[in-house]
Each structure stands twice: as C-alpha cells, then as structure tokens.
Amino acid sequence: MLHIYLDPGTINSRKVLAGLALIGTKYEYHFIDFFAGAQKSEEFKKINPHATVPAATDGDLVLTESNAILQYAADLEGNAAYPKDLKKRADINRWLLWEASAWFSCCYVYLVEYVVKPLMKTEPDQAAIDAQGPRWHQLASILDERLSKSKWLTGDEVSIADLAVAAPMHMHAAQRLPLEQTPHLKRWIAEIEALPCWQQTQGAVDKALLPEAANGTKSANGTNGTDGHKDVQATFNYTKDVQQPTELYFYESDAEKNIHEPGDDPHEMTVHDGWHRADQFSVDKEGFSLHSFKTAYEIWDDDTAVAKEFYPEIVDFLKKTQNAKRVLVFDHTIRSKTNISKKLTQETSTSQRAPVTLVHCDYTAESGPLRVHQLMGAEAKDLLSHRVAFFNIWKPIRRTVEEHPLAMCDVTSSPPDDFFKLYLRYRDRNGENYVMRHSPAHKWWYFPKMSPEQVILLKTFDSATDGRARFVGHSAFNDPTSPADAPTRESVEIRTMAFF
Numbered sequence: 001m002l003h004i005y006l007d008p009g010t011i012n013s014r015k016v017l018a019g020l021a022l023i024g025t026k027y028e029y030h031f032i033d034f035f036a037g038a039q040k041s042e043e044f045k046k047i048n049p050h051a052t053v054p055a056a057t058d059g060d061l062v063l064t065e066s067n068a069i070l071q072y073a074a075d076l077e078g079n080a081a082y083p084k085d086l087k088k089r090a091d092i093n094r095w096l097l098w099e100a101s102a103w104f105s106c107c108y109v110y111l112v113e114y115v116v117k118p119l120m121k122t123e124p125d126q127a128a129i130d131a132q133g134p135r136w137h138q139l140a141s142i143l144d145e146r147l148s149k150s151k152w153l154t155g156d157e158v159s160i161a162d163l164a165v166a167a168p169m170h171m172h173a174a175q176r177l178p179l180e181q182t183p184h185l186k187r188w189i190a191e192i193e194a195l196p197c198w199q200q201t202q203g204a205v206d207k208a209l210l211p212e213a214a215n216g217t218k219s220a221n222g223t224n225g226t227d228g229h230k231d232v233q234a235t236f237n238y239t240k241d242v243q244q245p246t247e248l249y250f251y252e253s254d255a256e257k258n259i260h261e262p263g264d265d266p267h268e269m270t271v272h273d274g275w276h277r278a279d280q281f282s283v284d285k286e287g288f289s290l291h292s293f294k295t296a297y298e299i300w301d302d303d304t305a306v307a308k309e310f311y312p313e314i315v316d317f318l319k320k321t322q323n324a325k326r327v328l329v330f331d332h333t334i335r336s337k338t339n340i341s342k343k344l345t346q347e348t349s350t351s352q353r354a355p356v357t358l359v360h361c362d363y364t365a366e367s368g369p370l371r372v373h374q375l376m377g378a379e380a381k382d383l384l385s386h387r388v389a390f391f392n393i394w395k396p397i398r399r400t401v402e403e404h405p406l407a408m409c410d411v412t413s414s415p416p417d418d419f420f421k422l423y424l425r426y427r428d429r430n431g432e433n434y435v436m437r438h439s440p441a442h443k444w445w446y447f448p449k450m451s452p453e454q455v456i457l458l459k460t461f462d463s464a465t466d467g468r469a470r471f472v473g474h475s476a477f478n479d480p481t482s483p484a485d486a487p488t489r490e491s492v493e494i495r496t497m498a499f500f
C-alpha cells in the first residue's frame with residue numbers, strides 16, 4: 001500500500017494529491033502540518049531526512065520527490081497519464097525535470113512574496129519580484145510556445161507533466177503571475193482548473209493560503225489579515241441626490257453661487273483586495289478588469305510624445321484584449337506629484353491633474369454618443385449604428401502605488417438607478433458625468449500596490465443595452481493603511497473609444 005505524507009496546502013503536496021486523483025491511485029494519507037513545521041520533526045525526518053513534504057512509502061521504498069511519486073504511482077496502475085511509449089515518456093520526463101529544476105523556483109518567488117508574506121503580515125520584497133520578472137517571462141514564453149501546439153503539454157492527453165508544471169502556479173491570481181502575454185498558458189491553466197482532480201484539491205489550498213476565500217469571512221480592517229487579503233475601510237465621497245441639478249463650474253461665474261456640488265455624502269465603505277481573483281474581473285460584468293502591460297515608454301511630462309509614442313500601444317492593446325475593430329485614443333491625464341495641489345476645477349489644467357476622490361463615472365448615456373459625434377464628425381452616425389464602448393486605461397507610472405489607490409464599484413452591486421448626472425460647466429460647452437448615490441450594497445474593489453507593469457481597464461460607457469456593464473463607478477481613496485511617508489501616487493489615465 002502506498003502511504004503519502006504531505007500538507008495539501010503546499011505546491012508539491014498538492015501536485016501529488018491531484019496526480020493521484022487523476023491516476024486513481026489508492027493510498028493511505030498522513031497529514032504533515034507544514035505550516036506548523038512538522039516536516040522538521042525528528043519523527044518525520046526518519047521517513048524523509050530532507051525534512052520536506054511530500055514523501056511517500058510503499059513497503060521499504062521511500063520516495064522524497066513529488067515528481068518521482070507521480071511516476072511511481074502512474075506505473076503502479078499502468079496509467080495513460082504516464083504512457084509507456086518511449087518517446088512520449090521521455091517528453092513527459094523532461095517537463096518533470098524542467099519543473100523541478102527551473103519553473104518551481106521561479107514561480108515560488110511570487111508565491112512567497114504575494115501570498116505567504118501577506119499571510120505572515122510581512123511586506124513583499126519588490127526587488128525580489130522585479131529580479132524574477134525577466135526569468136519568469138522567459139520560462140513562461142517557452143511553455144506558451146509549447147502550448148500553442150497542443151491542448152496539453154505533451155499532446156492530446158493530459159499527463160502527469162501537466163499537473164507537475166501547473167502546481168507551482170496553482171495560486172496564479174494571488175501570486176499575480178503576469179499571464180497576459182502568454183495566452184496559450186492562460187488557456188491551459190484554465191483547463192487544468194476545470195479538471196475534477198484539480199478542483200477536488202483546491203479547497204485545501206485555499207484554506208491554507210487564502211482562509212478568507214475558503215471561509216467567506218472578513219479580514220480585520222486595515223490590516224493584512226491572517227487571510228493574506230488587504231481589505232480596508234475607507235471614506236468614499238458619494239453625492240446626495242437633491243431636487244436641484246448637481247454641478248461643477250470650471251470657470252468663475254455668478255451662476256456658480258448656490259449650486260449643488262457633488263461629493264457631499266461621504267460614507268465609510270469596505271474596499272476588498274481583488275488580487276486573489278485578479279484575472280476573473282471583466283469589463284462586461286464587474287465593469288473593470290486587470291491586465292499586465294509592459295511598455296518601454298517613460299516620458300510622461302510631454303503630451304505630444306505621449307500621444308505619438310504611447311497611444312499606439314494602447315490602440316494595439318485594446319484591439320487585442322477587447323477585439324475592437326477600431327480604437328481612438330482621445331485624451332490622457334497624468335496624476336502626479338507636481339499636480340497634487342491643483343483644484344479639480346482648475347480651468348487651465350487639462351492633462352495634468354490631482355487624483356479625484358469623488359465617486360463618479362466619466363460619461364453618461366447621453367454624453368457618450370455626443371462625444372462620438374464631437375470627435376468622429378461625419379463618420380459618427382455610421383459608427384454609432386454598431387456597438388461603441390469607452391474604456392479608460394489606468395496605469396501606475398514610475399513606481400508601485402503606495403497611496404491613494406484607485407477603487408472600483410462592482411457593477412453587479414450598483415444598478416443604473418444608483419447613478420445620476422453631474423453637469424460640468426465649461427466656458428464654451430457643458431459636459432456630463434455620472435455621480436453615485438450611496439448604497440450599503442455597493443461592493444468596492446482595489447488592487448493594493450499595483451506596479452507600473454499592470455493596468456486597470458474601466459468601462460465608462462457602452463452603447464450595448466444587452467445586460468452587460470455600461471458604466472463603472474470609481475474613485476481614488478485615502479487608504480488608511482498607507483505609510484505616512486509613502487511616495488505620492490503617480491499614474492496615467494488614457495481615455496479611449498472602441499468601435500465594434
């Protein structure tokens with residue numbers, strides 16, 4: 001009888017458990033509490049002198065390598081997950097060796113920094129993550145290339161190599177693995193996650209590393225709770241829906257007196273840390289999504305250069321990720337240190353502004369189409385006869401965001417009725433935004449410590465009225481857990497319209 005000694009919350013243990021479930025091996029299970037250090041006990045070291053999990057025994061055979069346990073178990077049963085054909089087997093073996101010698105250690109850095117450290121209430125080491133980035137991309141691109149050729153790593157059948165290689169990325173959302181540039185790898189890991197053997201073993205992993213997700217419990221306010229999530233309480237400036245119109249003037253005028261200004265209804269709300277399900281948000285459902293985004297472009301104080309050199313990257317990105325036929329980038333705003341003292345309504349400031357701490361959405365059902373007419377002239381009518389959507393791309397610049405992060409109000413928690421108009425009065429024209437009335441049902445999300453290699457996509461208008469998200473409320477907020485000496489948040493927001 002095969003005996004296995006492991007803690008299902010660790011990468012290599014989970015690999016073995018999922019593998020044995022795939023193969024259908026019978027075994028006797030011995031829990032070794034990794035998080036309590038039981039692998040280092042004298043008693044366990046008699047079985048595995050390396051003091052690591054997993055280990056397996058079968059009579060006098062002792063195996064202390066997860067991949068060797070998979071090979072042995074598959075051979076015990078004579079299983080298709082480890083075929084006897086020499087060439088197929090050699091191909092599987094080389095992936096098993098590659099995983100143990102290269103892939104595991106690379107993915108492990110992300111697990112330690114983004115999952116384990118928050119669990120232990122210590123800060124991730126950004127330098128360690130940055131140092132691993134190029135290696136991760138190099139290794140992931142090799143996997144991606146392989147997976148562009150077949151459904152599974154070694155052909156049409158799932159093998160133990162698939163489970164071995166998937167295990168180091170088993171928390172890929174919480175690990176913040178940048179999967180955007182490797183679409184085949186992303187497709188494959190989703191297929192792994194649909195396997196019954198993987199699903200059966202997910203609960204134990206979540207329980208060990210993401211107790212909040214597993215139990216549905218809330219973390220303590222403002223702390224990195226024992227769950228590894230950084231949910232915080234923060235004030236959001238909603239607007240009272242009064243009889244008179246809500247307005248903002250961007251120039252001095254007598255009419256400005258006695259107006260109803262937005263942001264007069266602050267409420268304390270919970271903001272949920274979205275990292276544990278970062279790749280599951282969608283612009284069509286929650287109204288926003290998170291993507292990795294690499295650019296060499298860096299000159300943010302030259303508007304002409306931004307438009308000429310950076311806008312085309314955004315056009316490409318939206319065409320690829322949203323399947324848009326045509327994309328127009330029409331505006332951008334830099335929120336930076338030098339702009340922090342600028343008033344929201346400062347008439348002369350256009351591309352350089354301070355973060356907005358007002359719950360709002362940039363367009364309304366009327367101002368969206370109007371903007372298409374203003375910018376697309378004679379083509380507008382035809383373009384508007386098909387679907388048009390506006391996306392804001394929000395990207396940290398220069399450094400990781402340490403304060404005033406951006407939060408999004410999940411569209412599934414904010415029905416259209418929660419939005420009403422804010423009239424923007426300019427000297428030469430009127431504009432419209434939506435502001436929001438408060439509701440305790442609103443669910444807020446943010447991605448703490450976003451890096452310049454990540455972007456949030458916000459849907460600010462959609463002409464489609466088929467039930468998909470059309471307007472996402474959002475706001476910068478004062479994160480009470482930001483260190484007092486945190487460097488000022490610097491970001492760029494790019495406004496676009498996409499034609500389908």
Ligand SMILES: N[C@@H](CCC(=O)N[C@@H](CS)C(=O)NCC(=O)O)C(=O)O
Nearest residue numbers: 010011012052053054064065066067
């Ligand atoms: N190459 C070994 C690695 C086993 C290993 O390093 N396991 C980790 C848990 S995933 C461990 O037990 N580490 C010991 C420790 O951190 O004290 C295998 O694949 O089984």
